[in-house]
Amino acid sequence: MEDLETRPVVDTATASPMRREFTTWSAGMLGFVFVSPIVAMYMVFGLGLAAAGPGFWWALVVVLIGQVLIAVTFGVLASRWPMAGGVYQWSRRLLGSAYGWFAGWAYMWTLIVTMTAVSYGGALFAAAAFGLDAGNQKLMSVVGVVILAGAVLVNVLGRAAVRVVGFLCLIAEVVGSVGIAVWLLCFHRVNSVESLGSAFTWPSDTAFMATPFVVAVMFAGWSFLGFESASTLAEEVAQPKRDIPKAIVGSLVGVGIVVLFTCFAFLMAMPESAATEADPVAATLTAYLPAPAFKATMVLFVIAYFATVVAVSSAVSRIVWSYGRNGELPGSRYLSRLHRRINTPTTATVVTGAIGIALYVPFQSEQIYTLLVTFVTAGFFMSFAFPVVGLAISKIRGTWDRTEPTFLGRAGHVAGWLALVWVIVEIVNVLWPRTGEPLVDWAPFIVTVVLFVVGLVIRSRLRLNAAPGVTSAELEPQP
Numbered sequence: 382m383e384d385l386e387t388r389p390v391v392d393t394a395t396a397s398p399m400r401r402e403f404t405t406w407s408a409g410m411l412g413f414v415f416v417s418p419i420v421a422m423y424m425v426f427g428l429g430l431a432a433a434g435p436g437f438w439w440a441l442v443v444v445l446i447g448q449v450l451i452a453v454t455f456g457v458l459a460s461r462w463p464m465a466g467g468v469y470q471w472s473r474r475l476l477g478s479a480y481g482w483f484a485g486w487a488y489m490w491t492l493i494v495t496m497t498a499v500s501y502g503g504a505l506f507a508a509a510a511f512g513l514d515a516g517n518q519k520l521m522s523v524v525g526v527v528i529l530a531g532a533v534l535v536n537v538l539g540r541a542a543v544r545v546v547g548f549l550c551l552i553a554e555v556v557g558s559v560g561i562a563v564w565l566l567c568f569h570r571v572n573s574v575e576s577l578g579s580a581f582t583w584p585s586d587t588a589f590m591a592t593p594f595v596v597a598v599m600f601a602g603w604s605f606l607g608f609e610s611a612s613t614l615a616e617e618v619a620q621p622k623r624d625i626p627k628a629i630v631g632s633l634v635g636v637g638i639v640v641l642f643t644c645f646a647f648l649m650a651m652p653e654s655a656a657t658e659a660d661p662v663a664a665t666l667t668a669y670l671p672a673p674a675f676k677a678t679m680v681l682f683v684i685a686y687f688a689t690v691v692a693v694s695s696a697v698s699r700i701v702w703s704y705g706r707n708g709e710l711p712g713s714r715y716l717s718r719l720h721r722r723i724n725t726p727t728t729a730t731v732v733t734g735a736i737g738i739a740l741y742v743p744f745q746s747e748q749i750y751t752l753l754v755t756f757v758t759a760g761f762f763m764s765f766a767f768p769v770v771g772l773a774i775s776k777i778r779g780t781w782d783r784t785e786p787t788f789l790g791r792a793g794h795v796a797g798w799l800a801l802v803w804v805i806v807e808i809v810n811v812l813w814p815r816t817g818e819p820l821v822d823w824a825p826f827i828v829t830v831v832l833f834v835v836g837l838v839i840r841s842r843l844r845l846n847a848a849p850g851v852t853s854a855e856l857e858p859q860p
Contacts, residue, residue: 401619407540408611408618408625410547412632415607415692417550418558418639419685423662424502426644428600430661433593435576435648438641440597441604445637447803448605451765452633453796456626456788458768459612463621466703467612468764475771475781479840482709484767485700486836487829491760492697493733495607496690497740498757500529503686509663510679522741528683532690533734536698539723540617543695550688557681558639561666562646569650569669577648590813599810604640606761608633610692613699626788697733702726709843759825762808773801 429437455467464470468488473481504524508515515521535542583592611628615621618628647665655664666675705716705726712732720727775781776794787793814822 401617407544407547408614409628409632409635410551411543411614411692411695412608412611412628413554413635414547414550414688415610415696416605416632416636417607417685417689417692418554418636418643419682420499420502420689421604421636422558422640422644423682425600425603426647426662427658427660429597430656432600433597435572435651436578436581436594437597437601438577438644438648439581440594440601441641441644443598444601444807445605445633445641447800447807448608448633449630449637450796450800450803451769452608452630453789453793454769454772454800455609455612456629457793457797458772459615459625459629460622460788461785463612463615463618463625464703465613465616465699467609467615467700468768469700469703471768472771475768475775478709480767480771482840483833483836484764484771485704487760487767487832488764489697489700489704490832491757491764492693492700493737494740494760495757496529496532496693496697496733496737497525497744499686499693500532500690500737501525501741501744503528503683503690506679506682506686510676510683518745522744526738526741528687529690529694529734529737532687532694533730535691536694536725536730536734537727539720539725543691546688546691550685553681553684553688554639557678557685558643561678562643565646565650565665565669571652572649574649590810591815595810596815598807599813602762602807602811603758605633605637606758607689607692607696608636609765610696613696694730694734694737698726698730701729701733705729709840711839711843755821755824756828759808759811759829762804762811763829766804766808769797769800769804772797 426437429440433440455471458471458475459467462471462474466485469481469485471481472484475481501521504521505515507513507524507528508521513520513524535546581594583589589595608629611632612625614628615625618624647662650669651661651665652668655661655668658664666678670678701710701716702719704710705713705718707713708717710716716726716729716732718728719725772781776797789796812825816822
């Protein structure tokens with residue numbers, strides 16, 4: 382394996398270890414809040430329904446199984462290298478610093494764009510909750526900026542504030558997802574389970590990649606992203622080798638069960654008229670809820686979206702801090718600093734938040750918005766592919782130490798090979814050009830190429846400026 386390359390010396394005083402003040406529950410809660418059943422289902426429900434009808438539910442099942450395979454694989458890697466930075470740190474240890482740098486670079490930008498996109502989605506629910514004009518893009522951008530800035534502030538306030546927001550999100554999820562789902566199934570069920578077979582049709586004049594179920598799986602890919610964020614707290618948990626793998630897998634399984642149950646309830650209760658609406662979830666709730674209850678539900682949705690932005694901000698700040706600690710980004714001396722009192726990467730948090738807010742400028746252009754948002758799902762799966770592929774190559778090369786115990790033992794490694802197949806299949810599915818609109822079809826490629834070129838320039842300049850013979854100042858996590 383390639384040794385770590387030369388980097389400028391990082392001030393070790395500013396790169397001191399983080400305090401281990403998060404519990405296993407806190408790490409799992411961050412993963413749960415990041416994925417968020419409310420955000421996971423409601424952002425793609427209408428798209429999946431339009432693609433495959435009620436049978437979209439089965440696409441969620443397929444994607445959940447595939448993502449569990451990736452989560453178990455990440456658990457294996459986290460049990461070997463429990464470090465802040467997750468995807469970035471695992472990849473660089475599997476196939477070298479250059480490979481890891483670009484893995485983290487792709488993941489970092491995916492998270493930043495996600496932070497902006499989710500805060501904008503939260504603004505739309507805020508409009509429904511507080512009677513704002515959702516058609517006013519500038520107003521929605523202002524509300525989105527407020528949500529994003531508030532999420533950054535929560536992270537700046539420290540771990541206690543993050544835990545409080547996470548707890549509020551859990552309450553919102555229980556009422557807004559599970560509670561409403563139970564109520565719909567008990568009192569408003571109007572459709573039969575047989576309707577879930579709608580996805581398994583294959584029109585004779587349709588190519589396989591354009592069949593309803595394959596397209597539905599592509600949309601469902603958005604639903605279970607972010608579970609790996611628990612790994613970013615590895616250096617803030619007392620026993621990370623044992624607890625972080627459990628948090629990664631547990632948060633995903635928990636979200637998956639809630640999403641499948643809630644989605645099933647909505648499909649069983651959805652009036653025929655709501656199925657053709659632009660937002661079938663809102664149309665279903667409007668049909669059964671009085672206006673005050675509907676607005677209260679929208680408030681719960683806003684809380685869930687806000688908590689997700691808090692979780693994304695927390696995750697991406699740890700990635701950037703980890704880069705800064707290794708001297709692998711411009712301004713590393715500042716990005717690697719921890720707040721003297723609360724011991725969190727406040728500088729990295731503010732910088733990533735500022736970049737996320739700055740993205741609202743290009744978001745005013747519908748074309749740029751499409752480019753960025755389309756990149757998110759593809760960006761996540763490409764980021765996931767780095768460590769999954771790296772692990773497979775490491776095993777083939779014989780550089781993976783098979784004697785050291787890892788998460789789930791042999792079963793964990795079998796899951797790694799299955800995860801490799803899944804991540805390749807889903808990347809192809811997500812990137813497949815099927816809309817006929819060049820901007821949409823090529824958006825992930827365009828954004829990826831731009832980010833790669835920018836990353837190549839930044840990394841090249843860092844290498845040129847590195848002092849000869851000076852080794853990386855990377856700090857291993859404390860035992």
